[in-house]
Amino acid sequence: MKALKDAVKGVLRAAQRRRRVSELEATVEHVRPAQITADLRGLGIGPGDVVFVHSSLKSLGFVEGGAAGALDAMWEAVQPGGTLVMPTFYMLGTIYETCRDPDYVFDPRKLGSNLGALPDTFLKRPGVRRSIHPTHSVSAIGPQAEFIVGDHHRAPSTFGEGSPWHRFTQLDGKLLGLGITMGPVTYYHHVEDMLGEAFPIKVWMDETYSLRCTDFDGQPLRVPVRPFPPELMSRRIDHPSQDALRARFREEFLRRGLLHTGRVARADAWWIQARAFHDALVEMSRVGKTIYGWPQS
Numbered sequence: 001m002k003a004l005k006d007a008v009k010g011v012l013r014a015a016q017r018r019r020r021v022s023e024l025e026a027t028v029e030h031v032r033p034a035q036i037t038a039d040l041r042g043l044g045i046g047p048g049d050v051v052f053v054h055s056s057l058k059s060l061g062f063v064e065g066g067a068a069g070a071l072d073a074m075w076e077a078v079q080p081g082g083t084l085v086m087p088t089f090y091m092l093g094t095i096y097e098t099c100r101d102p103d104y105v106f107d108p109r110k111l112g113s114n115l116g117a118l119p120d121t122f123l124k125r126p127g128v129r130r131s132i133h134p135t136h137s138v139s140a141i142g143p144q145a146e147f148i149v150g151d152h153h154r155a156p157s158t159f160g161e162g163s164p165w166h167r168f169t170q171l172d173g174k175l176l177g178l179g180i181t182m183g184p185v186t187y188y189h190h191v192e193d194m195l196g197e198a199f200p201i202k203v204w205m206d207e208t209y210s211l212r213c214t215d216f217d218g219q220p221l222r223v224p225v226r227p228f229p230p231e232l233m234s235r236r237i238d239h240p241s242q243d244a245l246r247a248r249f250r251e252e253f254l255r256r257g258l259l260h261t262g263r264v265a266r267a268d269a270w271w272i273q274a275r276a277f278h279d280a281l282v283e284m285s286r287v288g289k290t291i292y293g294w295p296q297s
């Protein structure tokens with residue numbers, strides 16, 4: 001009975017999605033992938049770059065060729081020699097809920113991502129490498145892909161040494177926001193993991209969970225995960241109530257001359273160089289400017 005209900009729900013969802021796409025196609029400005037490539041180049045993304053993208057497909061306009069067309073355009077922008085990286089996280093609700101589910105096993109061959117249309121489509125593209133991580137799997141394509149994702153499951157913490165964010169920083173990549181604010185940016189947690197006790201706020205729960213995964217041959221692995229304390233979530237920069245904090249971050253990085261901003265098709269876009277971002281976030285944390293709050297002036 002449950003299987004039948006799920007099947008019906010799936011069919012209804014797919015029909016709803018199709019209706020929605022037709023609606024967008026009829027009402028929103030059409031965008032060709034070549035325009036996305038040209039705009040990315042104009043913004044400062046170019047051949048050989050290593051680009052970590054957080055994205056909203058809808059923000060670009062109605063992209064001809066859909067998510068695949070947008071991804072082709074991004075790939076073209078970094079050719080020759082560039083590498084594209086996307087978050088392809090999968091989890092069961094929150095990190096904590098995922099850690100508490102005794103039946104959960106992350107199989108990178110079978111599980112998709114729950115971070116939007118572009119990461120979802122990216123994950124299925126030939127040649128994309130995916131990291132083995134039960135909550136924060138990252139995917140990449142290009143000459144640096146294996147270096148970026150290959151050791152995530154061996155990293156002592158999700159975002160720290162040996163993680164894709166660490167490797168991305170070593171390569172001094174460009175963090176690109178397409179149609180998103182400075183809220184949903186996982187990179188912030190890299191700085192927290194690297195600073196550890198020196199970070200001014202306790203951002204991790206006490207317990208580290210050892211979650212089950214499989215590798216690409218189906219062999220079992222265990223990967224350590226330490227959840228965020230749930231009480232911090234409403235203070236965090238990606239919480240819907242934190243517009244002011246997001247604006248402060250944007251102003252801070254503009255003031256420092258680090259944030260490059262512009263338009264890509266219809267989307268507001270920005271990028272920032274990884275090492276400069278890292279160093280600024282460390283500096284800011286020393287004066288209490290974090291993604292959990294800003295000092296009173």
Ligand SMILES: CC(C)(COP(=O)(O)OP(=O)(O)OC[C@H]1O[C@@H](n2cnc3c(N)ncnc32)[C@H](O)[C@@H]1OP(=O)(O)O)[C@@H](O)C(=O)NCCC(=O)NCCS
Nearest residue numbers: 020054055056057058059061062063066116117184185186
């Ligand atoms: C949440 C988020 C993904 C929503 O963005 P979005 O554009 O609404 O959603 P997606 O990127 O999944 O794209 C799906 C949308 O594109 C639309 N779409 C479908 N075909 C399309 C096309 N050819 N061109 C443009 N849009 C299209 C879909 O209809 C859907 O919109 P709808 O929900 O209004 O129907 C985005 O705001 C965000 O936060 N991105 C960053 C996520 C992230 O990286 N998080 C990690 C850090 S915590």
